[in-house]
Amino acid sequence: MSDNSLLHNFPQWEKLLGKLEDDPFSDIFWNELIMHHEKLANEHADLLRSRKELRLLMYSDFDRLLTKYPYYAKYWTRYTKIVKLLEGVLPSIEILKRATVVFPHSLELWVDYLVNLLTNRVKSDDEIQKLLEHAEDKVGFHFLAHDFWDIYLKWAKSRFGQNSIEYVKVLTKVIKIPLHQYAKYNEEFQKLSQYFAVLDLVSKEELILYIEGKKTKDVISNYDDYIEMNSQDLVKDYFGDLLKEVQIRSQEKWKFESIVRTSFTLSMVTNEELVNWNKYLDYEEAYHSKMPNSNEKELISLYERALIPTCLTSDIWIRYNRYLIQNNGQRNHIIANFNKACDHFVPLDSKDIRYMYIRYMELKEKNIESCKSIYVSTIEKLPNDSELIDHYLEFLINHESKENQRTLIDDLIKCAHLFNKEYGSDNHLDKKRKPTHNSAKNNLEINSPEIRHLKGLINFWTAGQLIVNACKYMWFVDKDIRRTRDTFMSFLNTEAVKSSKPYWFMAFKFELSQRNKKNLTHIIQQVRSYSTLSISAINLLLTEYTAFMLKNLSASELKQFDRDLYKNIIETDFQSSTHMKTYLKTRLAGGSDSEIIDKRLLRENGHPAATSEGRPQIINSILLTEVTKSENDPYPLPRFRNVEKAGLNVKHIHESL
Template identity: 25%
Template sequence: MTLRQLVKRSSADQILELDIRAADDRDDHDTISLIPPPPLAFLSSKHSANLQTSAHLTSLESQPMSAAYRKYADLIPSISEPEWNQLNSLVDQDPDSFDNWEKLIQATEALEGGLGRSSSPEVIEQARRVFDAFLGKFPLLFGYWKRYADAEFAISGSDASELIYQRAVASIPGSVDLWTSYCSLKMETCPDDEEVRDLFDTAADFVGLDFLSHTFWDKYIEFEERMERQDLLIKLLERIIHIPMHQYARYFESYTTLGATRPIDELASEQDISDIKKSITNADRMGKPKSHAEVEREVRTQIHKLHTKIFSKTQEETMSRWPFEAEIKRPYFHVTLIDESELVNWRKYLDFEELEGDVERIRFLYEKCLVATALYDEFWFRYARWTLSQGEDLYEDVRNIYRRGSALFVPICRPAFRVAYAHFEEGTGEISLARDIFESELVELPGNLEILVARANLERRVAGVDAAIQFYKNELQSNTNDVYTKGSLVAEWSKLIWTSKGSDQEARDVFVQYKDKCLDSRYFWINYLQFELGLPTSSEIEHERYKRISEVHYEMRTTARLPPTTVKDLSHTYMVYLLERGGASAIQEYNRLDAEVNG
């Protein structure tokens, strides 16, 4: 598989494939191979094997992953450097501390006077392990990939450095800096011009639309100038002048200057040139015929007018994007929070591009946005939904978005995105995978009601109401769920029976069966009371309804162990019922409760 294909996959398993290639290459050179990636905390069962990756990111909120990274850091043994060992120990104790990692990397780079070919095998091993562990945790920090590639260049040369760059651009496909550095390395070390040019073309597909991509395009232009391929250079500049970017005018000037020295057939399409010549011929019929030189001058003039229109359009598109680009203060990833004003700007920028309707630019902006906002699930949600709206033929792209967000970036403590991923897989017929996603979430967030209810509803949809009920029963018998979670599950079970089967008695029996076990569950008693209040009634059966509602309220006040504020709120709900639906004696009970509850 080519680098272009790997990066375009943009899925959670792409980095592992590159890691394996890097490991194999090192083994061929009798050097230390990459350490294995940490366990993937998001998927389990057979599907986790398909998504293992060394490019995990865990935000500071995501505590379940900390243990996994402590195990990862444990693979970095001590060496005879007291200061380095101390820093390594600090990382081991708190793998979520970015400052500790930075200090460890600086100390690693300084071992034995700096990394290089003369470094000992032990130090080289340590350096690789530290970089691999750090970039496994923070794969979007492009500057550290660059430092890693530079270190490998100093240790083993260009081939080893290129392997790091391949992993880097697969981790951050939209990084102008990484692609520019990678292409620069290739320019200086690869004797095959076509191979270098192919890498530039690949890079252009991923970063060429960036508003600040001028450093990359300058490097590409430098390469073609060095190769003295003016025919390819004019094509390159013609491609660039269509792109709205920060320094668009400079490229148009370069194109105009070079175009004056190039053959006409390199400056426009065959159709455009043919149309221009026809218009000139038609004009000649009205007067004196022009010479060949005059015709060529006229053709060039008309072609320049076409290019001027292109320039005007590019200028307009640049100006329309400028306000959004100017508000992006942090286009790179960091573990700290982004200012709300920047989040608002990203939302507006995405709105703008979606209204413009250029699918390629929309997709590019989402990828750019998700570097800076990787820890914010709202943008992953938005990207997945937009991609899904483009058609069923993009299902694999949607799947990769969910995989990347779930396996790499969205904090474990925010389960909604992974629930949406399970829903997506269920919708595509991957029921087993959807179940595995839920199961793995529950490993990290045991007792999470949102996940449990979503899982129960999956069973209801694919296997029927009884399967969902059985799931609730199993969870109520589980030791992993506390009394508060179990109280909520009872309420959800009862609601399922009532809404699916329409049997109020069967639904009530569930509440009655578990009420003595859920005395501390606020959610249980709220839903028990609301259930009785919400049942359909009539004048003939309202007295029976009153007895049941009154009993629930009495048990809630006298038996349940609820916070006083909850008891007060529920009593207020019951008092409203007395006023609106109570009988002749209800007002006496209302006045008594008013004195007791509000007095």
């Protein structure tokens, strides 16, 4: 039976799933769906027990949510309760076990899991002990881990006895951690410590270091005798100093714990919350750098906790991995962090963590193929991102020999030609300019397997990036100005660059650096009339072009270009009305000749939806070159033509208006 037929009798369920299809990141809709399932389980438990397919369909909603967002501890707990209600204790424990595997740093889930195991006695003491030690490594250094330690100590007391060395050793571990409720563990330790020698509680090496730090003036010839004679005093002194340090640390940590957000939600963490976590991590890192004998697990635990509310941003992931790399962290741990961040949590548009992953694989692992795979998989997910193509091509070029680099550059040009051949006319070489090198059009066979694969990934937004990277190499590495210009100009009228912001900006910068007014004008003519760049990008180029021309044109050239410059100024003026923007209208008209658009503008009566037979026009306009001259004579009064038509009725394009 299909899912749709099953849901036919549950319209509210079906409605909520529809809402989540439209907005899968809505905390509200997910909560409504889970509440619906809880209500359904409570009111129709017998139906769900008898209908396995319906029960599994309900579970699939939980699985979909928790596979995507495993840090949702509250929904793991609610999932467990429903499974326990419908199927019993053991299946619910399996859900908790699964939760602690995918979310191992959740204190709440570990506490629930251990309580259920101990209450229902489903594992042996040895298995429980291994689990407790594993949980200690994952959540034992959590500032609020007193619930976990209470479970651990209660189990140790029941198995070994309160006065056993095994129980006291667990207690000794607890009192060294700056917990929120450190005081109660210290009180219990003080009661029991008097029954044990100091070497039962502290290792000999650690104790000798402590004694040497305290007895700076006295020389101790035999540490064994000294320790045996002063055992109880050493217990009081050592653990008294430890308590003071833990007390200070706990109070300092509370300042941060009281203001940071600790739970996961689908809403992005605010800048203020991110700042609070970074301050907390700064404090913890500073402490551990000053105290080389401190337990680094405290800092690692804090990093893992910080990731829970901030995992959807790249900041803490980057900081955490940087710390691990700089401090010789385990390779598997680092790679696992990168994979979780890149594949699971951080949105695709946050590319910094992905670039860091590639850099790590390149420099630390020397795994170039993995770097290529990461680049390609990211490009496949972000097909319109030119920056990714740029980074990937730079990476490929940097890892080729000098000879192979030039072959790769030729492949980039061939790839751009093939794109034009497939999606538009490739008959675009400037007939007035003959390339100094053999044209890539004569042989379009691509040698590089990476570029062959990339050809299937590029589109109208990214194809121009191939030309940009090729030209950057010709310009900056080969110092070949002529070939760079030939390559840029040969693609000026092609589909490959029509939507490519990197191409237009790079071509403009190149000709600007060469101070080539003619080619700059060609580029601007194409950009303002035929490109599909955003208005802001086009206006930025127009502003730069106009400023350059005003500074560098001679008087005769200025007279020749003045009308063109006027149009540019009007085009980029945000206060000018739309009907005055010639080039915007040219682009909207699908690349019509700007002169045709000018004639249309003359007929418009201040509104793009209304025309008149003619409107008064100034016939003795003052040229920009004349304005710049210093003359004492006043300018003549304006003279008009078509004055008699000023009173004619306006014709509306849409009479219904």
